[in-house]
Amino acid sequence: MDFTLHQMKIFLKVAELGSITRAAEELFLTQPAVSIQLRNMQDQFDVPLTEVIGRKLYITPFGREVEKHARSIVREMEQMKHQTMAYKGYLAGELKISIASTAKYVMPYFLSEFMNRHPGLDLTMDVTNKQKVIRALNNNEVDFAMVSVIPEKLKVNTIQLMKNTLCLVGASGKEYQIRKPKDLEDTSLIFREKGSATRGAMEDYLRLHEVDSHKQIALTSNEAVKQAVIAGLGISIMPLIGIRNDLKKGDLQIIPIKGLPITTYWQLVWLSDKELTPASKAYLEYVESQKQQVIDKHFSWFESFDPEKQISI
Structure with missing residues (x-):
């Protein structure tokens, strides 16, 4: 053989x-x-x-x-x-991370330099929805998770990384008669699938403003939601981090509305009682010392974004 x-x-x-x-x-x-x-x-x-x-x-x-x-x-x-x-004197082992799907636009930048410094490390990064991320964390299948909402009923340690801003977006070139949350009731709204943190944020917003949505479409990825919005199938509340290029190209527009944008923070989390490996400890030290440099280098546009003026995109 x-x-x-x-x-x-x-x-x-x-x-x-x-x-x-x-x-x-x-x-x-x-x-x-x-x-x-x-x-x-x-x-x-x-x-x-x-x-x-x-x-x-x-x-x-x-x-x-x-x-x-x-x-x-x-x-x-x-x-x-x-x-x-x-x-040979290298830090060796494996780093296992599970991240919410939107975090794929963020997490690689907090990993690349660290992995380059430590060629003896292997990286496994699972990109999925919030429910599966929390399940992997709870089952001790991963060293770290990256989420925007801290999991309930789990004892975890966290490091706050950077903002996660969610805006109401629609296709460019269309005039939306949306001035207040109630105007969303007769508009086609495009949601992520159940278990997604973005969907949860969108549902919370509608519930807070007592919006009874009559037209709903559910799709299973941010990319699918984005393409549906660009095509004019409906509007959605989406993370700004994943639509920068589409705003620059003029494929999407941000729709100003009361209560938006929503701002949360991406968090690196791990179980409080987890026995960290040398690789995990080294990564935590790296994140704590270098996170601001990573943000300044790769996400300065995001940190300075003004949703009212829609600048710095």
Whole structure:
């Protein structure tokens, strides 16, 4: 047998997600690339690892046995790599972070320089909705989470990073007859899916101003919401951090309205009683000492944004 570590990692991700498409997205590969590597690994065995029933991919019983061995091999190889880096004097190990989907516009900037300083570290960053982020944190599956709303009923430590500003946005070129919150009642409103912090903020705003929305559309990502708004399908309350380029290009406009924008703060959180690894401790030290430099370098436009004048975009 002559399968590679790369093939095993791809097979493990496909086995975990049950989907070649989703595995490709998480691995930042194209779907054909994942399919080719999966087929190359299958060629090493005379017994099928997967089967397709009704257009859905399943791992066979034999495939599950291979999965167990592959996971063990990958784990051993990662440990060997970390030990090699440690002997060479590098900080070694893995940093696991789960972040709310909007935080993908923020978190990488608080990681890139740290990871460049420590080539012996591996990074796993899961981008999902708030509910799944909190679940991963609660189950001790990650070292840190990044959210804009502190989880209830969990004892956590936090570091406040930067503002998260949410504005009402619509397609450019359209004249919206919206002057007060009640005007939203007969307007098509586009929401994120249930469990999203952005959806929660939007629902809280409508509840606070006693708005009974009659036309609602729910979509599963900020990108999908943004494209729907640009197309004129409706309006939405969206995080400013993810629409800067669309405002600059003139695809979106901010609609002034009472009670908006809403400002929260992105928070780096971790369980209070968690035993931090050397890598986790080093990252906390980095964030505490460098967060303002990161904000000044990459987010000065955001910190100085004036929603009334819509400047500094």
